[in-house]
Amino acid sequence: MSENKWVVLLGAPGCGKGTQAEYLINQYGFKTVSVGELLRSNRETIVPELGKTIGEVISSGALLPDGIVLDLVRKELKSIGDLNGVNLIYDGFPRTVGQAEEMDKVAAEFGTKIGYVLNFVVDDEVITKRILGRYKCSNCGKIYNDFFLKPEVDGVCDVCGSKEFDRRADDNEESLKKRLSEYHSKTSALIEYYTNSGALRNIKADADFEEVRHSVLESLNLIEGEK
Numbered sequence: 001m002s003e004n005k006w007v008v009l010l011g012a013p014g015c016g017k018g019t020q021a022e023y024l025i026n027q028y029g030f031k032t033v034s035v036g037e038l039l040r041s042n043r044e045t046i047v048p049e050l051g052k053t054i055g056e057v058i059s060s061g062a063l064l065p066d067g068i069v070l071d072l073v074r075k076e077l078k079s080i081g082d083l084n085g086v087n088l089i090y091d092g093f094p095r096t097v098g099q100a101e102e103m104d105k106v107a108a109e110f111g112t113k114i115g116y117v118l119n120f121v122v123d124d125e126v127i128t129k130r131i132l133g134r135y136k137c138s139n140c141g142k143i144y145n146d147f148f149l150k151p152e153v154d155g156v157c158d159v160c161g162s163k164e165f166d167r168r169a170d171d172n173e174e175s176l177k178k179r180l181s182e183y184h185s186k187t188s189a190l191i192e193y194y195t196n197s198g199a200l201r202n203i204k205a206d207a208d209f210e211e212v213r214h215s216v217l218e219s220l221n222l223i224e225g226e227k
C-alpha cells in the first residue's frame with residue numbers, strides 16, 4: 001500500500017508553482033483539488049446562500065465562511081472514490097490558518113494528513129521582473145522577457161519572424177507591489193502553522209525550471225536526494 005501524498009502549494013503570484021503542479025499532474029498522476037473551480041462549479045448553491053456574485057466570492061476566497069469551503073472539499077474528496085494511494089495537490093487552499101486547521105480535521109477523517117507544504121520562495125524583485133518583463137509574440141504566442149529571455153534579434157520573434165508583440169496591460173509596478181505585500185502578510189501565519197506541523201518545505205524557486213522541479217520531486221520523496 002502506498003502513502004497518500006497530500007500536497008499544498010504556497011507561493012506569490014508569478015512564483016511558478018502552477019507550472020510545477022502541471023508537471024506533477026502529467027508525469028506523476030497527481031490529482032488536483034482546486035477550490036476556485038469548486039466554487040465556480042457549485043455557484044448555483046453558493047451564490048444564493050451568500051448573496052454575492054461568483055466573482056466576488058472567488059476573489060474574496062479567504063473571506064468565505066470556512067464551513068462552505070470545507071464542505072466543498074469534503075464532497076470533492078468523496079467523489080474521487082477510493083483515495084488509497086491517490087496523490088493530491090491543493091491549489092489555492094488553504095488560505096488562512098482557520099482553513100488549515102479545518103483541513104487537518106478533514107484529512108484525518110480520510111485517514112491521512114497534509115504531509116507536504118511546498119513553499120515556493122522567490123525574491124519579490126525576481127517576481128517583479130518575471131511579471132513586468134513578460135511579453136509575447138502576437139503571431140505565434142512565444143513568450144519572451146525583457147530581463148530573462150529576449151529574442152536573438154531584438155524585436156523579431158525567434159520562432160516566426162513576426163515583429164509584433166503583446167504586453168499585458170493590467171500589470172503595473174504599483175499594483176504588483178500591492179499584490180505581493182498582501183500575499184506576504186496573508187501567508188506568514190500559514191507558513192508558521194505548517195512550519196510547526198513539520199510539513200513545510202522551502203523550494204528555492206528563482207532557479208530554472210529543471211532545478212526547481214528537482215527540488216520539488218526531492219521534497220516529495222519522489223527521487224533520491226543528490227549532492
Ligand SMILES: [Zn+2]
Nearest residue numbers: 137140157160
Ligand atoms: Zn512568433
